[in-house]
Amino acid sequence: MAASTQQLTADVLVVGAGIAGLQASLDLADQGKSVVLVERKPSIGGTMINLSKVFPTLDCASCITTPRMASVAHHANIDLFTLSEVDGIEKADGRFRASITKKPRFIEEDQCIGCKRCEEACTVFLEDDFDHGLGAKKAISIPFTNAIPQYPVLDADNCLLCGACAKACPTQCINFLQEPKKVEVDAGAVILATGFELTPMDAKPQYGGGAYPNVLSPLQMERLLAPHGPYGGVMRPSDGQTPSSIAYVQCAGSRDKSLGVPYCSRVCCMYAIKQAMLLSGSLPIADITIYYMDIRAFGKGYEQFYQNAKAMGVEFVKAKVARISEDESHNPILRIERQEAGTGPEEVQHDLVVLSLGMVPAWKPSQGGLIAVEADTDGFLKSPSMKLNPALTTIDGVFAAGTATGPKDIVDAITDAGAAAMAAGNYLARTQPTPAGHLP
Amino acid sequence: MSESEQQGSERKGNYALEQLKQLRARRGAGTPAQIERSKRGKEMQNLILKAIADEAKTVPEIAAETGLPEQDVFWWITALRKYSRVQDEMKRGDFVPYRKK
Ligand SMILES: Cc1cc2nc3c(=O)[nH]c(=O)nc-3n(C[C@H](O)[C@H](O)[C@H](O)COP(=O)(O)OP(=O)(O)OC[C@H]3O[C@@H](n4cnc5c(N)ncnc54)[C@H](O)[C@@H]3O)c2cc1C
Numbered sequence: 125m126a127a128s129t130q131q132l133t134a135d136v137l138v139v140g141a142g143i144a145g146l147q148a149s150l151d152l153a154d155q156g157k158s159v160v161l162v163e164r165k166p167s168i169g170g171t172m173i174n175l176s177k178v179f180p181t182l183d184c185a186s187c188i189t190t191p192r193m194a195s196v197a198h199h200a201n202i203d204l205f206t207l208s209e210v211d212g213i214e215k216a217d218g219r220f221r222a223s224i225t226k227k228p229r230f231i232e233e234d235q236c237i238g239c240k241r242c243e244e245a246c247t248v249f250l251e252d253d254f255d256h257g258l259g260a261k262k263a264i265s266i267p268f269t270n271a272i273p274q275y276p277v278l279d280a281d282n283c284l285l286c287g288a289c290a291k292a293c294p295t296q297c298i299n300f301l302q303e304p305k306k307v308e309v310d311a312g313a314v315i316l317a318t319g320f321e322l323t324p325m326d327a328k329p330q331y332g333g334g335a336y337p338n339v340l341s342p343l344q345m346e347r348l349l350a351p352h353g354p355y356g357g358v359m360r361p362s363d364g365q366t367p368s369s370i371a372y373v374q375c376a377g378s379r380d381k382s383l384g385v386p387y388c389s390r391v392c393c394m395y396a397i398k399q400a401m402l403l404s405g406s407l408p409i410a411d412i413t414i415y416y417m418d419i420r421a422f423g424k425g426y427e428q429f430y431q432n433a434k435a436m437g438v439e440f441v442k443a444k445v446a447r448i449s450e451d452e453s454h455n456p457i458l459r460i461e462r463q464e465a466g467t468g469p470e471e472v473q474h475d476l477v478v479l480s481l482g483m484v485p486a487w488k489p490s491q492g493g494l495i496a497v498e499a500d501t502d503g504f505l506k507s508p509s510m511k512l513n514p515a516l517t518t519i520d521g522v523f524a525a526g527t528a529t530g531p532k533d534i535v536d537a538i539t540d541a542g543a544a545a546m547a548a549g550n551y552l553a554r555t556q557p558t559p560a561g562h563l564p
Numbered sequence: 565m566s567e568s569e570q571q572g573s574e575r576k577g578n579y580a581l582e583q584l585k586q587l588r589a590r591r592g593a594g595t596p597a598q599i600e601r602s603k604r605g606k607e608m609q610n611l612i613l614k615a616i617a618d619e620a621k622t623v624p625e626i627a628a629e630t631g632l633p634e635q636d637v638f639w640w641i642t643a644l645r646k647y648s649r650v651q652d653e654m655k656r657g658d659f660v661p662y663r664k665k
């Protein structure tokens with residue numbers, strides 16, 4: 125073992141700091157349990173911090189996520205590791221030993237004051253992953269305005285070694301030679317909150333395979349609708365035009381055996397309806413059409429939300445979208461088949477199209493790494509007791525929360541996180557020696 | 565000056581220069597493709613900034629003047645806007661005109 129390996133002992137190791145991992149960590153830490161929380165991205169917050177507003181309340185996503193992120197970062201019982209990968213977790217003698225690699229930011233974190241002068245000075249512009257390529261960032265940058273922690277990350281692969289950032293930094297904290305650090309955690313239980321990803325834009329060649337500039341992913345549209353989005357409003361990536369006709373294609377990555385996603389991703393109907401309502405608000409004269417086969421408004425208040433969207437003038441067209449092409453002005457053209465007797469295929473032109481992509485697991489046990497829990501037939505984590513204890517996994521002492529076990533909305537991810545935290549607490553009470561002075 | 569800034573200026577020296585020298589010797593200052601991309605990026609930025617130096621223009625107008633593709637113009641406008649080099653003006657029809665700050 126390298127001499128520099130940091131050793132930590134915790135009650136629970138939580139993997140993934142999206143809303144489910146944050147909530148599980150807070151629930152445990154508030155009950156006096158020590159938590160090590162590991163996130164592979166440079167900031168915590170997961171997908172929720174990337175959203176504009178949330179259905180069905182239309183609360184501002186960042187206004188309700190940021191305080192929770194801050195509570196986690198400042199909690200005395202939580203040790204947070206960002207930009208860190210869990211290389212593996214092994215169970216021995218009733219405890220879990222995890223080895224973690226903390227990747228270099230190329231910044232001495234204890235000296236950085238988050239002033240962004242390095243970012244301003246850097247001359248290398250790259251596509252910003254937080255804005256899903258629509259906006260730009262620099263080769264050294266703080267991931268987004270309310271990122272936690274507020275430290276920049278240097279993209280060493282794209283840095284041209286000009287040294288402008290180091291010259292601008294008032295605290296001289298840029299360390300171009302920083303190396304990865306190893307951390308070992310000895311924990312009593314583990315919660316996997318590794319979340320989801322969207323099916324890739326290029327999965328369906330008949331929808332342009334991700335090549336058309338005005339065919340967007342739903343997360344790109346979330347960024348366009350966000351108050352600090354890349355364009356300062358909803359515009360077409362091809363030319364900056366404000367669109368006057370926007371269409372949604374439902375089930376564009378779900379309920380499709382050929383994609384290996386035969387299931388319904390549950391939230392795509394609701395996020396499409398939410399975005400349609402937000403677009404009606406920000407572009408009052410635009411036509412918004414949702415091409416769908418079924419609308420699944422499954423949660424409390426969701427049916428009403430759907431009815432409100434209809435009342436606002438969002439057009440719901442029951443039709444299959446067979447193909448998308450584009451004309452020479454990059455206007456997407458949809459070939460649709462209405463589900464009405466006596467209608468044939470027709471072509472409809474819109475200014476902007478959003479594909480309602482499906483949800484797949486961000487980490488699959490078949491990928492290896494992490495821990496040898498089993499996956500279900502849909503690829504998400506398997507619970508041996510789906511009905512009675514959905515937080516269980518196939519390894520005793522390892523629990524799952526949020527979209528790691530299947531597509532769900534924020535409310536369900538948070539409820540799940542509470543259940544996983546409680547299950548982990550019960551497991552610890554059953555298996556770990558009781559500290560002196562505490563009742564068993 | 566904050567405590568960290570004070571410590572920073574005390575540490576000032578050629579530590580970064582030394583590190584950069586080592587890295588340049590080890591891997592060069594970027595691949596030929598990265599260097600070309602950066603050069604092309606600077607050219608596009610300059611062309612766009614020149615086009616909107618005296619008068620606010622929309623993306624199609626800038627593209628017509630510079631000969632650059634509209635999509636590239638808009639991406640660079642977005643980038644320059646984020647880093648406060650470009651500002652929005654009052655919308656004209658379906659397009660926002662941009663001006664150099
Ligand atoms: C376009 C869109 C709009 C949506 N809008 C809404 C809405 O309005 N209302 C609503 O209720 N729901 C909405 N949802 C659903 C919502 O985003 C999810 O329910 C929620 O974000 C799930 O949170 P999570 O913590 O389970 O997963 P995630 O947000 O995916 O978080 C998982 C975290 O784990 C990290 N991670 C993954 N693997 C590892 C690893 N091996 N090691 C360390 N870290 C790892 C990831 O980087 C990530 O930060 C929307 C979804 C989409 C796609």
Ligand code: SF4
Pocket residue numbers: 231235236237238239240241242243276292293294295296297298
């Ligand atoms: S210039 Fe230095 S102190 Fe300021 S954000 Fe960048 S690395 Fe941190």
